[in-house]
Amino acid sequence: MRFGLFGTGPWAHLAHAPALAAHPEVEFAGVWGRDAGRAAGLAAEYGARAYSDVDELIAEVDAVAVALPPDVQAPIALRAARAGRHLLLDKPVATVATEAAEIAQAVEDHDVASVVFFTRRFAPEIAGFLDDVVAIGGWSEARVDHLGSIFTPDNPFGASPWRRERGGLWDVGPHALALVLPVLGPVAEVTAMSGERDLTYLLLRHGSGATSRLTLSVDAPPAAAREEAVFAGEAGVRAVPPALWKPDVALGTALDQLLRAAAGGPGPECDARFGATVTAVLAAAELSARDGVRVRLDESR
Known part of the structure; x- marks a missing residue:
């Protein structure tokens, strides 16, 4: 091809x-x-x-x-x-x-x-983990912390104008949602709040009744940078494993x-339809953080 x-x-x-x-x-x-x-x-x-x-x-x-x-x-x-x-x-x-x-x-x-x-999502460690937790089912909540510190001289992505303008919500937010959505299902409602620098907090209510909490940034203090994701439910607590960066x-x-x-x-x-779903959630979060309101997905389009 x-x-x-x-x-x-x-x-x-x-x-x-x-x-x-x-x-x-x-x-x-x-x-x-x-x-x-x-x-x-x-x-x-x-x-x-x-x-x-x-x-x-x-x-x-x-x-x-x-x-x-x-x-x-x-x-x-x-x-x-x-x-x-x-x-x-x-x-x-x-x-x-x-x-x-x-x-x-x-x-x-x-x-x-x-x-x-x-x-x-294309790392075998993550793909295998998601297959397992989806098969187990019964998950009622998730927490994802994805905070980076990219605006440093040694980071090639720090020179990206769109990342500086749109922040962690749009840069690492898609990665967080790509983990949560396959397990907890479509998002029905979004509440978001902005903190210092580009720090953004999302609270999502999924159509399944589950909830997820996302903390996102690409401009965190270097000592506060972290990447963690956890699911909890009837089967206990499962942490998403680390994946090799290749x-x-x-x-x-x-x-x-x-x-x-x-x-x-x-x-x-x-696929592109999944990508559009992720964009819809992020756009709703942006609206929620800006206006201080809770946003239903069908109201954000």
């Missing part, structure tokens, strides 16, 4: 480009970026072609992989889906619920495969799932 890569930042270098180049069933055909020089450099490194026009690259491939900020990703993903191209998207799919839903609908209307790269390997697994789906196999759990 011929892939075009959109994006030339750290995530494209760490995950997308090496995974596309290494996959035996993928031809890494082209690169488009907002910086033409960086696109040319990344393309040359992998023997691909640099493109200056979005639609030209879409027209010449079977699938697109996107490593761009969500506001740049969303219109490209929509154009690619409507052109019949399979989608490997980054999280969040978009920061506007209607835009994410439009992408998911285009995927269905044009019968293309899609996967959203919630990185840890983003290119995880993206290779996402590619496997996309290729199987494109060939008529089962669709990935983390």
Whole structure:
């Protein structure tokens, strides 16, 4: 399958480009970026072609992989889906619920495969854990603390304007929801509050009656950075295990799932529709924190 890569930042270098180049069933055909020089450099490194026009690259491939900020990703993903191209998207799919839903609908209307790269969901340790706790059932609550400290000179993601603007809610919030939703089910109601820096607290009531609490930040004091997730219920308390940080390997697994789906196999759990669900919850949380109100999901769209 011929892939075009959109994006030339750290995530494209760490995950997308090496995974596309290494996959035996993928031809890494082209690169488009907002910086033409960086696109040319990344393309040359992998023997691909640099493109200056979005639609030209879409027209010449079977699938697109996107490593761009969500506001740049969303219109490209929509154009690619409507052109019949399979989608490997980054999280969040978009920061506007209607835009994410439009992408998911285009995927269905044009019968293309899609996967959203919630990185840890493609680690075998996490995938196996979630399969086990879903099979056990009876979970009534969850707690996820995902606090990073990325605005340091040694962190390549700290230079990202969209992360500084949107904060932990939109950057690590998708990862937290990608753990909670498969176990506790769809969210019915959201209450959120903002703290110092970009600290955001979410209290979610799920349609199943379960509740979850998320604490999110990408600008926490370094000594306060932590990543913990716990489920509790009739079977006791279960902590999500740590996973090895190998983003290119995880993206290779996402590619496997996309290729199987494109060939008529089962669709990935983390598809565009799931990505749209995550965006809807985050948009509701943003509204709740801003206006100091409790938000039902059907009221946030």
